Amino acid sequence: MKDVYILGIETSCDETSISIVKNGETDIATSILTQINTHASFGGVVPEIASRLHSENITLVLEDLLNKTDLTINDIDAIAVTYAPGLLGSLLVGLEFAKTLSLVYKKPLIKVHHIAGHIYANNLEKKLDFPLLALIVSGGHSELVLMKKDYDFEVLGKTLDDAVGEVYDKVAKVLDLPYPGGPNIEKYALKGKNTYSLPKSVLNDELNFSFSGLKSAVINLVHNEKQKKKEINKYNLAASFQEVAIEQLVRKTKIAIMKTNVKRLIIAGGVSANQYLRKEMEKLAKEYNIKLSVPSMKYCTDNATMIAAAAYPLYLKKEFSELNINAKSTDKLFEEKIN
Numbered sequence: 001m002k003d004v005y006i007l008g009i010e011t012s013c014d015e016t017s018i019s020i021v022k023n024g025e026t027d028i029a030t031s032i033l034t035q036i037n038t039h040a041s042f043g044g045v046v047p048e049i050a051s052r053l054h055s056e057n058i059t060l061v062l063e064d065l066l067n068k069t070d071l072t073i074n075d076i077d078a079i080a081v082t083y084a085p086g087l088l089g090s091l092l093v094g095l096e097f098a099k100t101l102s103l104v105y106k107k108p109l110i111k112v113h114h115i116a117g118h119i120y121a122n123n124l125e126k127k128l129d130f131p132l133l134a135l136i137v138s139g140g141h142s143e144l145v146l147m148k149k150d151y152d153f154e155v156l157g158k159t160l161d162d163a164v165g166e167v168y169d170k171v172a173k174v175l176d177l178p179y180p181g182g183p184n185i186e187k188y189a190l191k192g193k194n195t196y197s198l199p200k201s202v203l204n205d206e207l208n209f210s211f212s213g214l215k216s217a218v219i220n221l222v223h224n225e226k227q228k229k230k231e232i233n234k235y236n237l238a239a240s241f242q243e244v245a246i247e248q249l250v251r252k253t254k255i256a257i258m259k260t261n262v263k264r265l266i267i268a269g270g271v272s273a274n275q276y277l278r279k280e281m282e283k284l285a286k287e288y289n290i291k292l293s294v295p296s297m298k299y300c301t302d303n304a305t306m307i308a309a310a311a312y313p314l315y316l317k318k319e320f321s322e323l324n325i326n327a328k329s330t331d332k333l334f335e336e337k338i339n
């Protein structure tokens, strides 16, 4: 079969990224321009600024990408783009850019869900083999999903309140750590010890997650200590929080492994960059003799490589989009019905 080259575009949050991927598994070239430094001074992503910066930079990112490869747009088989979920103004910049390329160069357009991108980032490491269990951990998601084939998602468990990445960000904020919160909590945790006693989730519900109790406990603890004019040890609190948060992810994943008996586990989403989570998951995989794959660090946070990779199974099924598709700030990749 002829090789398939997909050009992917990702602008859902604060990274402007374009990439070319061969056959859904080989990164030919990737360009990423992050806006982190701009947003960090505001303590979080400012949507209006994000979309303006995408608009300013997207053409330059394409130019940079094309300078990295001998391929030209004529060699591309399809244009893939993140259409949801994310910041609407930001998504629209990428979507309109993708539609224009699709129209002018007569290439099929493929809309990709951002979380599918995070899942298929694993395909850039090692080809996904099914059935597999996916632990999806990002700023908006905490789910355990069974995949029996491409784009087949059976939700085994999900968070009943906050997503784990969101809680990392909130805890970082209450500790006055800079944006982005997750990586900074991880850095602080490395220098601290689990000395604060924080509540483990005691949800009876076997495979669902809950992080709001942990979040509130950290917030209350910080406020109480402040009222008493006592110093918080941020390193120790970061370490204590991280241990409890990750313990829950590991515990639920373990139950899912035992229930499904799958032999392959993947982690997807921004929190998969966390080294402590990766180590704990490695231990679990070893214990149950299952194959674990995690995205390489450069594909954990938002990038277009994963979008082009996720578009490949859709290309094979000829699931192309019309030129009038719209961006969506929220959209489900899978039904969140728990069996």
Ligand code: KG4
Residues within 6 Å of the ligand: 114, 118, 137, 138, 139, 140, 141, 164, 165, 166, 168, 169, 180, 181, 182, 183, 186, 269, 270, 271, 272, 273, 274, 275, 300, 301, 302
């Ligand atoms: O997947 P992602 O880039 O965005 C969404 O699609 O939501 O994930 C972003 C989330 C943020 O909550 C961020 O704090 C978290 O991933 N994150 C981390 C780490 N790197 C990013 N959380 C913990 N440890 C990290 N190293």
Ligand code: ZN
Residues within 6 Å of the ligand: 114, 118, 138, 269, 270, 301, 302
């Ligand atoms: Zn993401």
